[in-house]
Amino acid sequence: MKLKHLALSTLLGAALGSAQAALAQSVPNISTTDITTAGINTASGLQAASPTTYFSNTGDALLIVKGGGTAVSATLKTQATSLYQDGYGSTPLSDVTVGIPSASIVIMGPFPQGRWNNQYGLVTVSFTSVTGVSASAVNVPQ
Secondary structure, three states: OOHHHHHHHHHHHHHHHHHHHHHHOOOOOEEEEEOOOOOOOOOOEEEEEOOOEEEEEOOEEEEEEEEOOEEEEEOOOOOOEEEEOOOEEEEEOEEEEEEEEEOOOEEOOOOOHHHHOOOOOEEEEEEEEOOOOOOEEEOOOO
16 A cells, blocks of 8 residues: 555656646746836846746847856757748757856847747746846837
């Protein structure tokens, strides 16, 4: 009987872990705000980055990242594997890695939805370290 409970517990734990991972990919963990002619205050508008960060993207978003005490890398996860253009053929697409020097601000984007958005309309960014790293997504309406 104890073995059955252990197997059921292991199965439920695996299912819960998968559900949590799927939920994380469907919910942004940094906010996306609209930029105005007044600008954005990077001193108060940035949030602590997570090892895997998600933000909403309408296609007009930029990602602002402020580095911490050491240099880190941000890897933007592409959702499309190739791009096709009549007359030119197909070009493979891959993730893009951006270096963020220590104590600096890097602005990335825009992010065309067909390439960068997952099925929930979010862009995924993975950081090599998040110690002292903060980020914010900003919509730049046209």
